[in-house]
């Protein structure tokens with residue numbers, strides 16, 4: 001592999017001609033491939049089809065405490081559902097609310113409530129303040145940033161490092177600025193970098209001094225059981241760390257079964273201190289008489305316990321690991337050694353984050369589109385869609401078949417090479 005950055009202009013021009021010829025041939029194939037969103041593939045969804053047969057007209061439809069799951073009630077979830085998710089998230093049953101079908105929905109509503117009523121009794125509604133700001137470790141999850149935009153919350157970019165967000169930057173900012181009220185975190189197998197926060201990062205989050213008394217960490221633990229290897233990453237329990245540091249109301253933990261069972265047909269959960277949970281329940285009671293308990297019972301009877309959940313997640317891994325390997329092998333064989341891109345091999349989650357040479361991401365995405373491959377928009381992983389170095393592209397390998405993915409990666413790698421050579425020739 002030759003390092004493109006040391007080639008002479010003449011050599012680069014030759015490489016450019018060869019790549020362009022290949023690119024034009026690819027365009028003639030009229031491909032239509034999609035690597036844009038982190039969706040489970042149909043065969044992953046099939047793994048949970050058994051859940052559809054769990055309840056029928058003949059099944060007893062009472063929960064453990066006698067609740068008829070067909071009727072109203074159970075605002076914060078069935079006891080067995082709370083116990084199941086408490087085990088997954090390592091919190092107590094009093095520290096959890098079982099929501100509807102989506103954790104993003106819970107995050108949106110939590111921000112909305114903070115805007116309208118404040119984060120707890122006696123706290124000022126954020127919407128009454130002249131300015132509300134959130135810290136946004138980037139690259140991050142675009143839909144978190146969209147929630148901020150919707151509520152006119154100013155976003156401040158924070159760098160991602162190898163073991164989590166840059167805590168020096170964060171500690172300084174939250175200590176100085178009272179209008180910083182929150183931060184978005186995907187602490188395990190982060191979207192898109194695939195990294196897990198270190199114990200030190202978790203402890204610093206729990207104990208840092210914040211100028212805003214009502215500062216909240218939005219801890220989106222979406223990929224907590226989504227391992228790709230037999231040696232899963234371990235994430236330190238932030239609620240326990242916050243309690244130990246005397247800041248137990250600081251963290252709001254979100255998760256869901258969207259990528260465990262059915263995406264959009266799963267269960268979202270919110271975990272936090274008992275104090276926060278009581279406050280949310282009071283407001284939630286005005287919003288709904290209770291969530292879908294039929295879906296809760298389906299999930300609980302399907303999994304029965306956390307051990308079965310682990311076995312189920314291994315089946316997911318056996319479907320998607322070969323896809324991650326395919327992407328990583330292609331990157332290594334086509335881009336490795338050329339000094340035109342970098343990426344991290346994740347131990348779990350749904351994405352591979354790729355960094356081009358500065359200033360090339362937009363070009364790569366539009367070239368790939370021209371050749372029939374849809375990628376997540378360049379910049380989407382940054383607040384306001386603005387990647388200051390125009391270099392990050394989120395690769396989502398799970399949805400396409402292995403054959404489609406291989407083709408899509410051929411196109412992707414070619415586009416990265418072409419865009420890089422064009423940049424180096426400028």
Ligand code: PLP
Pocket residue numbers: 038101102103104105141186191220222255256257258263264268
């Ligand atoms: N959080 C993260 C980090 C995600 O990547 C996703 C989906 O891609 C979600 C939340 C959405 O979760 P849900 O389907 O529970 O709303």
